[in-house]
Amino acid sequence: MTSVFRPSARALITGGASGIGYAVAELCLKHSMKVTIVDFNQETLDLAQKSLKGDVKCLKTDVGERGEWKNLKDQVGDVDFLMLNAGVGGQGSWGDEDYFDKILHTNLNGVINGLNTYAPSFLTRSSDQAAAIIITGSKQGITNPPGNPAYNASKAAVKALAEHLSFDLKDTNVGVHLLVPGWTFTGLSGNVPGTEKQKPAGAWSGSQVADYMFKKMADGKFYIICPDNDVTEATDKKRMLWTVGDIVNERPPLTRWRPEFKEEAEEWMAKQKD
Helix, strand or coil: CHHHCCCCCEEEEECCCCHHHHHHHHHHHHCCCEEEEEECCHHHHHHHHHHCCCCEEEEECCCCCHHHHHHHHHHHCCCCEEEECCCCCCCCCCCCHHHHHHHHHHHCHHHHHHHHHHHHHHHCCCCCCCEEEEEECCCHHHHCCCCCHHHHHHHHHHHHHHHHHHHHCCCCCEEEEEEECCCECCHHHCCCCCCCCCCCCCCECHHHHHHHHHHHHHCCCCEEECCCCCCCHHHHHHHHHHHHHHHHCCCCCCHHHCHHHHHHHHHHHHHCCC
16 A cells, blocks of 8 residues: 555645654655645644645644534545544543543544545545555553543544444555554654654654554555554553453453552563564
């Protein structure tokens, strides 16, 4: 599916003014694609417009608002490469309605609105050239660590949507991919465009994630689970297998973080092959 990266192919990237979205925009532009970046932050959009080289358009849009997607589709038209990447972070807990509304508005509704706007055109496209839809998830949507229920729920739902979409498009030339970054130095971790904050040693850069995504797309992988400089692919897989084991083995949920299961979980993962 890397053949979607071709001259004049049209790309639409949400959350594309910084971080991973920006790095993927750079990747697309290196292949002479026509790129539209969507973001809610006008300041970072302006910086992206100045710094990106090539056929690029930057549009301010609130992806969580359904009506704004109609305007976006009218301006951009059909695309060959759709990346639904916009996301916000935040901390909160039960009873904090604003926290839930904020996270779900962008992280979940932004994906639902994007798919409802564009998936029909991907299902009926007549071109025999490759196309792709990338949806950015999170490891928190798979292993569900305690402490951030709205964010975890939004990314778990995004995973389910991507899986369903992949099945629905399996008989087309549209590749669907769930991009699951590891620890990445983005705006969510302090890498705000225009600042000089240094990347932590354990984190990947946005460009590393984009390059890894490109490789896994070439391999035809749906699940693109990125490592980082602290966590290996093998460790990620062990954590995910243990999480599924809570269901299969009828344990209570989130046993990796329960003190009474700590030793058992560590011993089990130590025995698994890398």
